[in-house]
Amino acid sequence: MDRQQQRIAEDLSSLIAGDVRCDPVALSIYASDASLYQVPPLCIASPRDRNDLITIARYASEMNVPMIPRGAGTGLVGDAIGSGIVIDCARYMNAFELINDNLVHIQPGVVHAQLNRYLKTQGLYFPPDPSNTEVTTLGSMLAIDAAGSRAIRVGSTRDYVNRLEVILADGTCFEAGNESLSILNQPFATGSGTSLLNEPTPEARGEHAKRTILSKLSKLLTDHAALIQEKQRSNIPNCSGYFLKGIKSRSHLNLARMLVGSEGTLGLFSSALVHVSPLPAHRGVALLLFGDLASAIKAVQTIIPEQPSACDLLDRRLLSLARDADPRFASLISPAAEAALLVEQVGFSDAQVQQRLHNVTLAVKNINSRVVVAMESNQPDEVDFLWSLPQKVVPSLSRLPGESRPQPFVEDIAVPPECLYEFSQKAQKVFQKHQVTATLYAHAASGQIHLRPFLPALTERNAPILETIARELYQTVFALNGTISGEHGDGLARTAFIRSQYGDLYRVFRQVKDIFDPHNLLNPGKIINDDQHITIRNLRPVPEKFPELVDLQLAWSPQELQDEAARCNGCGSCRRQDAGSRMCPVFRIAPDEEASPRAKANLFRSLLSGALHPNELSSAETKHLADTCFNCKQCQLDCPSTVNIPQMAIEAKAAYVSANGLDHTDWILSRAHSFGALGSTLSMAANWAINNSSARWLMEKMMGIHRDRKLPFFSRRSFLRSVPKKYLKRPRPGSDPNLVIFFVDYYANYHDPELAHAMLAVLQHNQIPVYVPPQQLASGMAMVSAGDLIAARGLAEENIKILAEFAKEGHQIICTEPAAAVCLKQEYPMLVPGEDSRVISEQVSEAGAFLWQLHESQRLKTDFGRLDLELDYHTPCHIKALSSRSALNALLALIPELRVNTIEKGCSGMAGTYGLARDTFETSRQIGRELIDHMKITNVQAGVTECSSCKMQMEQESRIPTIHPLKLLALSYGLMPELGRALQPQKKKLVVS
Numbered sequence: 001m002d003r004q005q006q007r008i009a010e011d012l013s014s015l016i017a018g019d020v021r022c023d024p025v026a027l028s029i030y031a032s033d034a035s036l037y038q039v040p041p042l043c044i045a046s047p048r049d050r051n052d053l054i055t056i057a058r059y060a061s062e063m064n065v066p067m068i069p070r071g072a073g074t075g076l077v078g079d080a081i082g083s084g085i086v087i088d089c090a091r092y093m094n095a096f097e098l099i100n101d102n103l104v105h106i107q108p109g110v111v112h113a114q115l116n117r118y119l120k121t122q123g124l125y126f127p128p129d130p131s132n133t134e135v136t137t138l139g140s141m142l143a144i145d146a147a148g149s150r151a152i153r154v155g156s157t158r159d160y161v162n163r164l165e166v167i168l169a170d171g172t173c174f175e176a177g178n179e180s181l182s183i184l185n186q187p188f189a190t191g192s193g194t195s196l197l198n199e200p201t202p203e204a205r206g207e208h209a210k211r212t213i214l215s216k217l218s219k220l221l222t223d224h225a226a227l228i229q230e231k232q233r234s235n236i237p238n239c240s241g242y243f244l245k246g247i248k249s250r251s252h253l254n255l256a257r258m259l260v261g262s263e264g265t266l267g268l269f270s271s272a273l274v275h276v277s278p279l280p281a282h283r284g285v286a287l288l289l290f291g292d293l294a295s296a297i298k299a300v301q302t303i304i305p306e307q308p309s310a311c312d313l314l315d316r317r318l319l320s321l322a323r324d325a326d327p328r329f330a331s332l333i334s335p336a337a338e339a340a341l342l343v344e345q346v347g348f349s350d351a352q353v354q355q356r357l358h359n360v361t362l363a364v365k366n367i368n369s370r371v372v373v374a375m376e377s378n379q380p381d382e383v384d385f386l387w388s389l390p391q392k393v394v395p396s397l398s399r400l401p402g403e404s405r406p407q408p409f410v411e412d413i414a415v416p417p418e419c420l421y422e423f424s425q426k427a428q429k430v431f432q433k434h435q436v437t438a439t440l441y442a443h444a445a446s447g448q449i450h451l452r453p454f455l456p457a458l459t460e461r462n463a464p465i466l467e468t469i470a471r472e473l474y475q476t477v478f479a480l481n482g483t484i485s486g487e488h489g490d491g492l493a494r495t496a497f498i499r500s501q502y503g504d505l506y507r508v509f510r511q512v513k514d515i516f517d518p519h520n521l522l523n524p525g526k527i528i529n530d531d532q533h534i535t536i537r538n539l540r541p542v543p544e545k546f547p548e549l550v551d552l553q554l555a556w557s558p559q560e561l562q563d564e565a566a567r568c569n570g571c572g573s574c575r576r577q578d579a580g581s582r583m584c585p586v587f588r589i590a591p592d593e594e595a596s597p598r599a600k601a602n603l604f605r606s607l608l609s610g611a612l613h614p615n616e617l618s619s620a621e622t623k624h625l626a627d628t629c630f631n632c633k634q635c636q637l638d639c640p641s642t643v644n645i646p647q648m649a650i651e652a653k654a655a656y657v658s659a660n661g662l663d664h665t666d667w668i669l670s671r672a673h674s675f676g677a678l679g680s681t682l683s684m685a686a687n688w689a690i691n692n693s694s695a696r697w698l699m700e701k702m703m704g705i706h707r708d709r710k711l712p713f714f715s716r717r718s719f720l721r722s723v724p725k726k727y728l729k730r731p732r733p734g735s736d737p738n739l740v741i742f743f744v745d746y747y748a749n750y751h752d753p754e755l756a757h758a759m760l761a762v763l764q765h766n767q768i769p770v771y772v773p774p775q776q777l778a779s780g781m782a783m784v785s786a787g788d789l790i791a792a793r794g795l796a797e798e799n800i801k802i803l804a805e806f807a808k809e810g811h812q813i814i815c816t817e818p819a820a821a822v823c824l825k826q827e828y829p830m831l832v833p834g835e836d837s838r839v840i841s842e843q844v845s846e847a848g849a850f851l852w853q854l855h856e857s858q859r860l861k862t863d864f865g866r867l868d869l870e871l872d873y874h875t876p877c878h879i880k881a882l883s884s885r886s887a888l889n890a891l892l893a894l895i896p897e898l899r900v901n902t903i904e905k906g907c908s909g910m911a912g913t914y915g916l917a918r919d920t921f922e923t924s925r926q927i928g929r930e931l932i933d934h935m936k937i938t939n940v941q942a943g944v945t946e947c948s949s950c951k952m953q954m955e956q957e958s959r960i961p962t963i964h965p966l967k968l969l970a971l972s973y974g975l976m977p978e979l980g981r982a983l984q985p986q987k988k989k990l991v992v993s
Helices: 003-015 024-029 050-063 112-120 138-144 181-185 202-223 225-231 255-259 293-306 316-325 327-332 350-367 380-399 417-433 464-479 491-502 505-516 558-566 585-589 597-609 614-618 620-626 634-638 645-660 664-670 672-681 683-690 693-703 746-750 753-765 781-786 789-808 818-831 835-843 847-856 877-882 887-892 921-927 929-937 948-954 965-973 977-983
Strands: 019-021 043-046 067-070 085-088 096-098 103-106 161-167 173-176 178-180 252-254 268-275 282-290 310-315 339-347 372-377 438-443 448-455 740-743 812-815 844-846 869-874 898-903 942-944
Touching: 003 019, 003 043, 003 050, 024 043, 024 597, 024 614, 024 620, 050 067, 050 085, 050 161, 050 268, 067 268, 096 112, 103 112, 112 138, 138 268, 161 255, 173 202, 173 255, 178 181, 178 255, 181 202, 202 225, 202 252, 202 255, 202 505, 225 505, 252 255, 282 293, 282 350, 282 380, 293 310, 293 339, 293 350, 293 417, 310 316, 310 380, 316 327, 316 339, 316 380, 316 438, 339 350, 339 380, 350 372, 372 380, 380 438, 417 438, 417 448, 417 464, 448 464, 464 491, 491 505, 558 597, 558 645, 585 921, 597 614, 597 620, 597 645, 614 620, 614 645, 620 645, 634 645, 634 877, 645 781, 645 789, 645 818, 664 672, 664 693, 664 781, 672 683, 672 746, 683 693, 740 753, 740 789, 746 753, 753 965, 753 977, 781 789, 781 818, 789 812, 789 818, 789 835, 812 818, 812 835, 812 847, 818 835, 818 844, 818 877, 835 844, 844 847, 847 887, 847 965, 869 887, 869 929, 887 898, 887 965, 921 929, 929 948, 965 977
Parallel strands: 043 085, 067 085, 740 812, 812 844, 869 898, 869 942
Antiparallel strands: 019 043, 096 103, 103 268, 161 173, 161 268, 178 252, 282 339, 282 372, 310 339, 310 438, 438 448
C-alpha cells in the first residue's frame, strides 16, 4: 500500500459508514471482471447508503481521484474496472420497496432475480431479462441499458425508468426524470435554499446543478438535432455512446432516459424509481432444430411477423455443449442439428399460446419442411427447462478443451433483423480470413448477435488481432446500419470504435461528458477516450515466467495453477444468492466479493503474474479470503468452467499455515480423530461433559467448540476395536475378485459404530466379502480443509500404504462417510501424487454408489421388509460432488411402504469442523437456516442423510432424529432390529441421536 492509498483508506474510513479496503489482496480481486481486462484500483469503497456515496464523491473530487462504480462485476467489456476508487454498490445498497402496482423504488445493488422473485408474489415483474439474472444488479442494468432475450417484446431497461437519483462527481445530488424545460425560465429562489451559515443546502445545490445541466444539454441537443437524428436512427437495441435520440421534446427533456446506458461516466446512481409490469398470464416455448445455420437465420424472418416474445438462435457448438450438459437435452437434440431456434410466445390463455406456437412452426415449415420441432410446451417447468439451455450453456463455452478460448470483445453486435443473414455471411468471411473460428448466440428477432471468436491467451504480441477482427467486423456492422454494442456497454473493449460508428456525433458525446463531469473523474476512459488502441491495453497478464512463490503444497506446478486460475472468466455465476442455491453457501449469506469463489482465482492469477507480491499469500487478508471456503466442492460443480476453486482455497490456507501455523481451535478440531480413542476410553466422563452446559462452557473456552453445538456421544468401544475378527483377517492377494475394502473414517469409528456394523451387515447379506484394514487411519479431510497439509499428507501416506495394493488388484474401497470418499478420490492425488494415489482414487466408491452398482447388475437382494415410515431426505454437498444422484436415496425407494421426501434446502452449513467452531457457529447456522427450520416443523418420523455433519445440523434445533440410509436398509433387511432405536426422538439438549 503506497502513501496515497494509505491516506485514502484512513480518510474514507473515518468519513463513511461502509467499508474501505486498500490492501493488496482486496485490490487484486477487484482488478478484473468478466472481461479480458485487469486494472488494479487504488481503493475499494463499499457504501452503505446515499450519504456514503455523496461523501465518497466529494472526497474523490477534492483529491482528484477517479471513481468507478461497480455492481456484480460481471461486465464483458471492462466497464467496472479502473485505477481509482472502485465503488462496490452491490455489498450493502440492495434495498427495494414496492410503491404501487406500477412502480418500485430500488437501490443499485438489488439483484435482478431477487427483485423479480418478490414481485412474482404480487403478480408483477421487472421485464428486462439479462441472461445472468441471478447475479446482475439493477445498478448495472441501468448503467448499460441491459435488455435480454425478450427485448423484441419488452424493450430494454431504459424503457422502465421513471426517475433516477444522481450524484455528480463533486457530490451534488438531484433527482432526474422527464424534466419540464419551463423551469429554465423561472427564477431560482436561492434565499429559500440556504442553511444557517448562508450556504446553499444540498437540495438547493442539486436543483441548481440540474438546471445548469438542463440548460446546456437542451441547447446542445437543439444545435445538433439533425445530426442526432441521422446517427441514432435505427430501432435496434443500441447502448453504444450516449443515448440522445428523442429525449428532448418541445417542452421536456428526459434526463433519466438519457442517463441510462452512460456506464457511470456522467453520474452515480444512488437509487431509481422504475416501472414494473403484470406477469404474462401464460407462455410457451418451442425448440426448433435446423440442418444448417443459414436455414435457421432465414427462418427468423418468417417468425418475426408472428410477434414472438423471444426468438434466440444457438449454433452447433452450443447445442453440442447442451447435449453434454444434460441427458434430457441429449435426447432432444440430434447430433445432426447445426442450429436451433428457441421461440417463446405469451398470451391470455394456454389455448392462445398454443395457437401462436403452432403459427410459428407452421410458418417455418412452409419455407423449410426439414425443420424438426424438438419440443413444444406451455408447462412452466418445461418452459424453464428449455430456457436453461442458453442460460447454462453459453457461460460454459470456456469449458471447451484446447489452447484457444472464446474471447468476449465483439460479443454484442446488433444489426437490423432483416440483415442477419447478410451479416453472418460476411462475418464468417472475416473469421476465415484470420483462420479463426467463432461461436454464435443471438437474440435473433431483435438483431442482437453475441459472437465469441476462439483465440489463444492474449499477450502483447498477438493482441493486435483483436483490433483487426473487430475493425473488419464493425465495418460490416456500420454498412448495415447496426451498432457495435446492443446491450453490454462499451467499456474498454469498444470505446475506441465509438468514433467510427458515430462520426461527428462523437464530438457531441464529448460535450455531454463535459457538461456532467468536466474534470473526467467518473469512470474515465469509457465512452470518451482519445486512445485509439484502448481495446488492447490492460489485458489480463499472461505470465511467461513465475515469481518465486511460497512453495506450492498441492501437486500442481505454477503453470498448472495459472492455467486453472485463467479458466475462471469472471462470469460471476458464483455470486448467486437465491435460496436453496449451493454455488457458494458462504457468499449467499455474506455477499462480499472476497467470499465469492472467483476471488480465489483472481488472487492466484494476480500472484502468478507478479501483480501481487508472493508474501501476500501468507497474509492475514489472504487467510480471511481463503477461510470463506469450507471445501464443500459446490462451486466447482456448478461453475460453468468447472474451475478447481476449492483446492486453490486449500493452497492459500496451506501457505498461511506454513508461515504462521494453525490457530488453537483449528489445530484441535482438525485433529479430532487423534482424541477419538481417548474419548472412547473415557466415554463416561467425556459424554457427561458433552451433555453438561457448564462443561460445555469450559470446552468453548479451552477448545473453541461452541457451547450450543449439539455433539455426538463417544462410543464405549470404537468400531475398529469391536469389529468381528473375520473382517480383520488380511485376505490373500487375488483370493476373491468380489472383495471390497471398507474405509471407516472417524465418525463411524468413534461415534456411530452401529453405522459401520450396518454397512457390514448389508454387504454380508448380499454375499459381498469385506476386509476392514485394522491399521487404517482417519481420512484427514478436516486437516485438508484447514490447510494443515503437512499433517494431512502424513495420514494420507499411511492410508495409501494400506489401500494401494488392494486398489491395484481392482478391489473397490467403500466409504460410508461422503467426505472421506471425496478426500480419497480428490484430495489424496493432490497431496501425495503418484500411481498409488491415482489408482486408489479410481477405486473409491461411496457406499450408496457401490450398492447401486449391485442393484443395476441385479446382484443386490431386494428382500426388503416393509417400513411404514415417512422421512425427509437431505442430499449432502459431498454426495453431489461425487455423483449427479444420491444412490442411497434411490435405493430407499425399494423399501415397501417407506415414503421419502427429498427436501431442497441448500447446503446444511455444517461443513465438518466449520459448524463446530465458536467463531463460525453462527455463520454455519445462517447457512443452514432453511434446513434447520424445516426440521423444526416437519411432521415426519425422521430425517435421512449420508453425512454425519449434515445430521448434526439437521438435529441442531429439532428433537426429530436423523438417520443414515444404510441403517434403514439394514433395518428393512431384518438384520439389525436394534436400529429401530435410532428413530426415537432425542431428548438431550446438547447431544445428537
